[in-house]
Amino acid sequence: MLNRLAYRFHQTLERHFPEQRLYLKSDIETRFIRLRSGTQIIALAGGTLALAWTIVATALIMMDSIGAGSAREQSVRQLALYEERLNALSSDRDLRVDEAARAQARFNVALAQVSEMQERLLASEDRRRELETGVDAIQETLRRTIKERDEARVETDRMVTALTEQAGGSTEVGRVRDAMATLEIMTGALGDTAEERDAMLAEADAAREETQLIAEAKRSLEQRNDVIFAKLEEAVTVSMEPLDNMFREAGMEPEELLDSVRSGYSGQGGPLTPISMSATGGALTAEELRANTILAGLDRMNLYKIAAFKLPFSMPVKDNFRWTSGFGYRRDPKGAGTRMHEGTDMAGSSGTPIYATADGTVTNAGAKSGYGLMVQIRHDFGIETLYGHMSKVRVEVGQRVSRGDRIGDMGNTGRSTGTHLHYEIHLSGTPVDPMTFIKAAKNVF
Numbered sequence: 001m002l003n004r005l006a007y008r009f010h011q012t013l014e015r016h017f018p019e020q021r022l023y024l025k026s027d028i029e030t031r032f033i034r035l036r037s038g039t040q041i042i043a044l045a046g047g048t049l050a051l052a053w054t055i056v057a058t059a060l061i062m063m064d065s066i067g068a069g070s071a072r073e074q075s076v077r078q079l080a081l082y083e084e085r086l087n088a089l090s091s092d093r094d095l096r097v098d099e100a101a102r103a104q105a106r107f108n109v110a111l112a113q114v115s116e117m118q119e120r121l122l123a124s125e126d127r128r129r130e131l132e133t134g135v136d137a138i139q140e141t142l143r144r145t146i147k148e149r150d151e152a153r154v155e156t157d158r159m160v161t162a163l164t165e166q167a168g169g170s171t172e173v174g175r176v177r178d179a180m181a182t183l184e185i186m187t188g189a190l191g192d193t194a195e196e197r198d199a200m201l202a203e204a205d206a207a208r209e210e211t212q213l214i215a216e217a218k219r220s221l222e223q224r225n226d227v228i229f230a231k232l233e234e235a236v237t238v239s240m241e242p243l244d245n246m247f248r249e250a251g252m253e254p255e256e257l258l259d260s261v262r263s264g265y266s267g268q269g270g271p272l273t274p275i276s277m278s279a280t281g282g283a284l285t286a287e288e289l290r291a292n293t294i295l296a297g298l299d300r301m302n303l304y305k306i307a308a309f310k311l312p313f314s315m316p317v318k319d320n321f322r323w324t325s326g327f328g329y330r331r332d333p334k335g336a337g338t339r340m341h342e343g344t345d346m347a348g349s350s351g352t353p354i355y356a357t358a359d360g361t362v363t364n365a366g367a368k369s370g371y372g373l374m375v376q377i378r379h380d381f382g383i384e385t386l387y388g389h390m391s392k393v394r395v396e397v398g399q400r401v402s403r404g405d406r407i408g409d410m411g412n413t414g415r416s417t418g419t420h421l422h423y424e425i426h427l428s429g430t431p432v433d434p435m436t437f438i439k440a441a442k443n444v445f
Contacts, residue, residue: 343424374386387408
């Protein structure tokens, strides 16, 4: 039975895959290779498997290539959007700088006007006090004169009555004439007193009118001062909020920062003068209290300005550039696996100027392993900045630099794959993301 089945199977294979012979002929002999049915089936199966594997592998490679192309295009689009966002932030930062400068100019003009108005107010207050004193003296003299006039009238009436009685009952003509002369003298004196009284009344009325005008001018000046103070208080509040946010976003406590700046700028001196509580020597008025509050706010803004120049809130590159690598772990461009990138890379053309981002002292300037030509600057509050891969260094160790000073040129020295700036910020010896400071300052500088 098994032999029969084997024979039929062999016959079926022979019918579909008959035995083939492959002849190999040379100059001296002829040989052939026999290809049996089983050999043909094995060869056909192997070829089929090879063709299927080729098709599957080609499909996988094409799918991987298409996927890689889509990811690359998406990365390019995201990078373009990121650059557009950075350009918009840069433009917005420039607008904020212009607005801050204009606000500072307006504030200086308003402060000068407040000072001038304060002087005029003090002068008008002194004049009003002098007029009030004069009016009081005039009124006192007037009251005394009226009293003396009334007493003189009473005395005149009494003397006239007495003379009349004497004239009717006596013949002493001389005594009557003396009495009449005395009466005429007293009448003239009363007339002069009345004229003087009328003049004093007119002067008093004029003084009252002038006092009213001065009071109205004072009220108008106080209203204008109130409007100016309100605008100044609003300007100080609006200017202070973005500064507070900037330092907090940079990871620094504003009050501690201001205390540190205040301790470094606390020089005092000069001759000893008497203590004066206000411009008039008395207790502080409401306007003086508001003015002192505004001056305190201005002092805080000035301290913020000093701190801002001592912290790396500025951009190290001001020409056109492209962000190429951020802070954090990344795949090493030299093929050394995944490594920590402790700074931010900005790619530009060779020789692009590089600027100090804050006031400080140069602690390292020259070649350093991995960084190539580099500059390291120590700032206040335990902060250091590092600028690597330069083509030229323009500062020396120990040199004091200010924010915006040119310290070198962009290059491709050290462990680098192209022309760019490697920018680092260290806080108390620990590297931090430079974008923290750059983003924090976007609404201020």
